[in-house]
Amino acid sequence: MSVNVFRLAYVDFLSKKPGSMVEYYTDTMGYRITEEKDGITYLSNGYDHHNIVITPSDKNAVRSYGYQLDGKLSLDEVQNQILAQGVEARILEDAKPGVSRLVELNDPAGNTIELFTDIDQPAVGFSGSGISPLxxxxxxxxxxxxxxxIHFYRDVLGFTFTDKIGESFANFLTCNMDHHVLxxxxxxxxxxxxxxxxxxxxxxxxxxxxLLAKHGRSIIWGPSRHTAGxxxxxxxxxxxxxxxxxxxDMDVYLPELGIFEPRPWHSEMPYKPKVWEGLSVWGTEFQVDLAKI
Ligand SMILES: [Fe+2]
Structure with a gap:
């Protein structure tokens, strides 16, 4: 049995403006605060203890990405499997509120990854104000x-390749039925x-x-339909x-068939993972080049 994550559960941000970030996530995005501890704010999309974490810092960066495991292996087995592939992995106890036990490791790019089986689910509900994403x-x-x-996410964490833009510009991977999680x-x-x-x-x-306009946040690209996804x-x-x-409208991947569920806007049938050129199906060019931000 191999290590398998099935969703991206949270992103933990290091923030130079934690007050503004928390205000943005509550007032504009419609997230709910579930806990504030040691100056760190935990925000939920409605069900989990946190899907966004804001950690005050002297820099803006991602502190960690949290992925939930399918639970078929114990955390100790997960750690052993990862170690067996030559990747350092540590088990942390009481590492953060809401997640009592996790495996911490670094991907080859240097990102910190947190893998866990269980996260508290206080089910605070959707706020009913702000954007309130699904x-x-x-x-x-x-x-x-x-x-x-790319190999790390496929070979160590069980992700599946779904699309590329250019032979070696962008690589899309999923760990569930969404076209891409990464x-x-x-x-x-x-x-x-x-x-x-x-x-x-x-x-x-x-x-x-x-709502974004009301909160003074401009759209810098789009709306447009992406190629990949x-x-x-x-x-x-x-x-x-x-x-x-x-x-x-993101594509739905059917791993058993190796295709995406057919949609009226697809240019081919069956619609399979491939290499794309460009970012927009509609061909619109925006002032901000998304490929270069
Ligand atoms: Fe995206």
């Missing part, structure tokens, strides 16, 4: 060790490219853009200047 859906990061990082972008540095939240439909997308996306910046994507 969920945290994926992250995209620049990786300075591109090929090794978008790894080749670079000579490692940092977050964007974090992405799923909206329910197109009307939610319009309402979200109106078919998601209709807009992008804006949070108070720490992290790029945030809001999307709907």
């Amino acid at each position: 969920k945290l859906g994926h992250v995209a990061f620049l990786a300075n060790n591109y090929e090794d990082t 978008n790894i972008i080749a670079a000579n540095e490692t940092r977050l490219h964007h974090i992405a939240f799923q909206l329910k439909d197109a009307s939610h997308q319009y309402a979200a853009s109106d 078919s998601n209709i996306a807009t992008y804006h910046r949070d108070p720490d200047e992290n790029v945030v994507e809001l999307y709907t």
